[in-house]
Amino acid sequence: MGFGITELLTIHLAAEHPQVVPISLFIVILCLCLIIGHLLEENRWVNESITAILVGAVSGTVILLISKGKSSHILVFDEELFFIYLLPPIIFNAGFQVKKKKFFHNFLTIMSFGVIGVFISTFIISFGSWWLFSKLGFKGLSARDYLAIGTIFSSTDTVCTLQILHQDETPLLYSLVFGEGVVNDATSVVLFNAVQKIHFESLNGWTALQVFGNFLYLFSTSTILGIAVGLITSFVLKTLYFGRHSTTRELAIMVLMAYLSYMLAELFSLSGILTVFFCGVLMSHYASYNVTESSRITSRHVFAMMSFIAETFIFLYVGTDALDLTKWKTSSLSVGGTLGVSSVITLLVSLGRAAFVFPLSVLTNFMNRHTERSETITFKHQVIIWWAGLMRGAVSIALAFKQFTYSGVTLDPVNAAMVTNTIVVVLFTTMVFGFLTKPLVNYLLPHDASHNTGNSDKRTEPGSPREDATLPLLSFDESASTNFNRAKDSISLLMEQPVYTIHRYWRKFDDTYMRPIFGGPRRENQPEC
């Protein structure tokens, strides 16, 4: 960890431990963020991310004033810190808390949005920025930079929208936005890494194919690694049943193995983000049934807390970084120029997203027209899905720092300009688009009506069995036993309804072979609670 200047505060007090002052300061600000976030909870316009950015900006200003314009940082950005310590808990938690039933039910749709979507969006943003930046007088970027910009601005931040959507009212929509958000993050990072490997000297017709091949290789191997670690953990937990002696050990094993999956992926130059996501999915599907009740509750909360702290940490950082005068001074663009370039990027982002959300939705609806699944993505939903993915967040920032700085510092004017542009885009989309999300969703899905429009259009009676069947298997704030009972109900209801053949086969396989080995409740003949 590298730590910032704040010399004025450091004095002699903490001469022994130079990290003490910045860590203390950061913890205080984090706590402040939590408290303000809590107090503003009822105010649905302001979300956690916006609070953190604002608190970060205020702290940045204070530090800037105290240090007399020298620095606005508490911590120096460290890409190791982000990719090794902050990102894994966020992504693992996403996998661990994902509503698996819904996720796998809509697997193909989510994947087409999350994977094909990123490719389309990257193409449009890369090409568009290459074409438009030079018209704005912003030059000096290489071909690799343009492709990187495409991937950087293709990773979305859907937290903001998810806070507003009600998963009980619009389960399909919620699951699509959530699922796409996760897969999209992973795809962007994998694609970003694939772009790094292109040899631009020997560019030819094969390059695109190579990138795609590389992408497929990274995607599949990372997924397999994540699944393998998740299965091994489940198997070990089931076989040894640590809870017999100490719940502490089973918790420790879960946390350590989750982290190990990420590290192993990085070790083999795979995509840790994908690995840890699938490890999370597998652990919540099997491992969490092999531990004691208290460990099950604890693990859920621990992962949520770690993810929460990491996310707040990142947005706080973005807030303080916005006031980093050095970068603004180094930048080759004037303030006006930065605004111009940032507007172009924002425009490209919305275009790039529109270019796949609407066509892919239509395609999905077309594919599903003969199946008996009744869920169609209405036009209003398409608009919300499009909007939900316009915000840019932590992953964009991290990738931009990785591409354009060396440990958070850059002396190159063009690179500094790209970093400030990224920060402006993230700030603008998070704050302005974030503020507008609530009114937009309310306009498109009026609260009372959304209950019916949300799920299907063939359904006649509200509150029909299907409504219950689509409830999440494991909702976050309830105890495991409640969930278990509910799961039983949902499952028996689902069984009466036709589902995808693949899905049915998978369930059969899961029940017959996987669950007996790796753990999890049996679907038939469940023991009474």
Add this chain to the structure above:
Amino acid sequence: MGFGITELLTIHLAAEHPQVVPISLFIVILCLCLIIGHLLEENRWVNESITAILVGAVSGTVILLISKGKSSHILVFDEELFFIYLLPPIIFNAGFQVKKKKFFHNFLTIMSFGVIGVFISTFIISFGSWWLFSKLGFKGLSARDYLAIGTIFSSTDTVCTLQILHQDETPLLYSLVFGEGVVNDATSVVLFNAVQKIHFESLNGWTALQVFGNFLYLFSTSTILGIAVGLITSFVLKTLYFGRHSTTRELAIMVLMAYLSYMLAELFSLSGILTVFFCGVLMSHYASYNVTESSRITSRHVFAMMSFIAETFIFLYVGTDALDLTKWKTSSLSVGGTLGVSSVITLLVSLGRAAFVFPLSVLTNFMNRHTERSETITFKHQVIIWWAGLMRGAVSIALAFKQFTYSGVTLDPVNAAMVTNTIVVVLFTTMVFGFLTKPLVNYLLPHDASHNTGNSDKRTEPGSPREDATLPLLSFDESASTNFNRAKDSISLLMEQPVYTIHRYWRKFDDTYMRPIFGGPRRENQPEC
């Protein structure tokens, strides 16, 4: 974090993230430790610490062979890593899980053992080593070094004994051993720091007084800071009631504030270890009643898990470090010389401990002879208390590294010799004394009989009300509601019995003023569950 060599493994794979290989390796070994520890759980001879040391030694050997004698380390010891990241969770957890009722009931006894005891032990070890080391031909240490050695070897590791004692059968003994273990760690560190501040150039009669004054100042201010942070956290949690919106936030606040208390103490050059301990006690006394049930369960398990991982980590490190050939080669002592000096230290440790355990026990029994409290420390108990504190552990290692190395490396032969001596003493006491603890306790307290000898000698019938009354208020593995009911029972029983006047006044004050402000169940008129 500084990371070790293991070049042979690093290769080009993880060129981007040099920390990936050692972290992955360490996690794998940690998991191995957990699994072996679990499998050996039934075997009460081998405890967690011994397992970790052995696994560490085996890994060290493997790394030594792979690197062809170059290095046995995965991680380079880093005193920051230890004092900033590993020690706080261990001590906080001790405070958080402490059986408060018992702890405060025996407060004076615990304090006299933990504070006066360390002074006596430090004096004997410092003086003894100064006198005996030169006779063994081991020279070159300064007066400050000898005093440091006294404090280094006065911090005990009671984990081993606590695993064997049954708190339900011998509550007084358990509470004394546990309480002393914690206070003793804190006192050693504070005293170690006080010794660092002595100006040996201008040594005179006032020096001892100055050290004592310094100690008192550090002790009281650190305690006050810990209590203050604990109370503030409880107040904030009670007033804002985060659980209303999200259990994640209250958990995050607890974790962050706990850590903040430690960092603040370090910032003001106080003793973080004492601060974080009292912060833990206060948080478990007030704050944990202000959060939702699931947060209460989760926090208990989270803190236990973090402490557990940190402890295993340290013992693993000690295991690998024992094979660090560089230190052995640098050392000014031969292997025989090291064994001689280590034996002297071990002897002094047992002498120094005997010199306060027996006199202070007699004194305590004498003071209590007129009170109606029926608990006497029998001679058998005194022997067990003496034995329980003979093991030396993580804190000794950390202090020795702090005194005699610079970030784990030393080129000075005398300093290297002291580090190897410390490691030998820790290994010997943990392994040999650790192995013998179980037979000793069994011999002194036969399992069936201990039920009666444990608690009192005036009591007539086993299983009398007092037995229940002394049960821990909050035992670790039970749900909060069970504890609440039990607490009600114990409290009403305790009320019928005479207790220390101070204790009664404190309870009155606690009920009337503290609990209504900071949270916690009311003792009278408790609502029915």
